[in-house]
Amino acid sequence: MKLSFTYAFAVPNFSKWIKPSLVRNLHQSVCCYSLKSAPSTSLKPQIPLFLRPPTHTATLSDLKKWHEWAKSLASSVGTAFVDLDNGPDSSLLCRELKWLMEDVTKDCLLPCQIPSEKLQGNVGLRVSLEDLYRLWNQRIEERRPFQYIVGCEYWRDLVLCVEEGVLIPRPETEQIVDMVADVVSDNEGLRKGLWVDLGTGSGAIAIGIGKILKSWGRVIATDLSPLALAVAAFNVQRYDLQDIIELRQGSWFEPLKDSEGKLAGIISNPPYIPSSHISGLQAEVGRHEPVIALDGGVDGTDDLLHLCKGAASMLKPGGFFAFETNGEEQCKRLVDYMETDAGDSFLSVKIMPDFAGIHRFVTGFRK
């Protein structure tokens, strides 16, 4: 079944009023936010905190009280989470708290900017004070990821909306976009071609690439999850890239049968964590992020190998691919496959390290 997402999940007029540049000035228009015009089958993405109207108020002294409570809760963590599962320590939690304040207060208040002598005044909030208590409690007690709390993730120069059920884009993955930028910088054929981001999730890679290709090229982003596609659609509209990026639902290459042998580039950050590791993951990841976006089978390479196989037939000659992996072992496995099992299909297959020096990506070209 082929499902053209552009129509199924169309959210008319989004781009008219939710543009990143307007983000801080949104008021009434978001109040009236509704998806009435969208088909009833579509999913409604959650609005991140920073895009909500500041319809709540609290006194500065109450907000400060909350902030002090939240801070002491964060401090009480110490290194407990680090010791438990390499989770965040107090100082990282305090940084998150600062950003939460930024997102939730009307004038992006920073904790240090609350003057002690002006505690009588009111401040506009995008959620109620009770919700703030609840949210921060979830952060600490349930280890709910900060990005799900605020509903967004800062990634490259983008602010991407995310929610439960959609993988939070990782900083490592930012590099994939740079690799694409490098490749297309001196190759017009690729710049004007059709690119795909398989398992797009929030749409991060597709949007990153879409911004580089501009109107020269086109990107198709696929995902199995309708919710992920709804969130990706929201993000694509926010960056006004709906003319460049098309969203399609389905597993890996399935929705792309019409493009066999025509693709200029295949990019993916597929699930790659070995099944046995899932239970030991950092609580923010293991307990809250979608397993379908993490679990890559017994040794974690089920989907990666599927993508490698598909790349040979889907890419046009000279086409580029880049896949993110779990590390050195998987990289070697992939290169091994590309160079032996895949016959003579690929050239300049390379392993690229991430910023921490871990062998993270495998890239190469179709012959």
Add this chain to the structure above:
Amino acid sequence: MEGLVRPLYSSSTILSPKPTNSSVPLPIQLLPLKPISSTLSLSTKLPLPSRSPPYVLYATQESQVSEVVNNETREWAMQDFYSLRKDVETVSERVEEIRASAGLQQLEQELLALESKAADSSFWDDRARAQETLLALTDVKDKIKLLTEFKTKVEDAETIINLTEEMDSSIDSGLLEEANSIIKELNKAIDRFELTELLSGPYDKEGAVISITAGAGGTDAQDWADMLLRMYVRWGEKQRYKTRVAEKSPGEEAGIKSATIEVEGRYAYGYLSGEKGTHRIVRQSPFNAKGLRQTSFSGVEVMPLLPEESLNVEIPEEDLDISFSRAGGKGGQNVNKVETAVRITHIPTGVTVRCTEERSQLANKIKALSRLKAKLLVIAEEQRASEIKQIRGEAVKAEWGQQIRNYVFHPYKLVKDVRTGLETSDVAAVMDGELEPFIKAYLKYKYSMAMSSPSV
């Protein structure tokens, strides 16, 4: 003391270039530099300093000058006259002050030296040098002419006042109008002269990034750093600059280990650059049960806040060591941490910047890179200055690491700037951001130092 604290400018509002609240009419405007309207008598006689930036700020507040005159038939009451007389006195003092601080005598000596050079028979042997000398000559001549104009104009106004006083029965309103407009224009011209003279450094008109670092001394020093942070934030707010605490790392018990403030607005760097150095506090320690007297230090570093596109410094990629904070473990999908810090080291100079305040790694990298560039630019600029001084054989004092100002809270109250000697006992006001007297005194000091070492 009183004389020292008196502002150098006619009105302190000259320090507030960025009106943020439009509902309050502010006595300050950002105007393009253009000839003053031809109806004003001074317009053609006051050539602008040749080094003027394309835009200058000047205070349009004429509090010292009597009300704006609507028409010539206005009746001059005695009180208007007295007020005008006072204005003339004030401007006269200003003119004297500026003539002294601009080093008029030195300028005249310089002029003689340059003229005798130009008259030398071998002058044109080296064309490039001759050109340079001639340019310098024009510069000096222009400046002297301007300073002389100030003097003649103020004398004109004084003459009118004296005349009017002598014939006290009849007041010639036409003459007084003329004096009034002379004073008005003179104030403007002096404002402009001062600004262009005092703030003519290459980055002076930019915004500023202030970095405060607590010195050795534990909690006391960290508390002191926090006090300085508040002081500069207050100063910025008072000047109506857009002031933002970009980064703050708290101390263990109290205060801060370090903080970064971004001050956006015209001339912020020019004003703040003199704050760079070590600031020393003497007080009874609040963190010490015995309340012993304690001395602490904090370092303040000031860099221009340059817009990304203006940083046309090309740093070769291989000169940079960029490291990202590592979330630890396997990374990638395995980890979710908001650790996005980026540290960049410029290998040839060892200059390092770290950026943590942005929420994505790329954003931190871009910001760190632009801070690094700004830092390298300043270093290059200082290097050039110190090279010039070395050639001249003067002793160079290291600016960084030298204590520039003392803040004594106990056993007496005194803030004293080591360089300018300016002091005040109102410690509380200074800590509340009343820094203008110190800033202006330093600018003046810097200017007179530059003047006393010819042709920089």
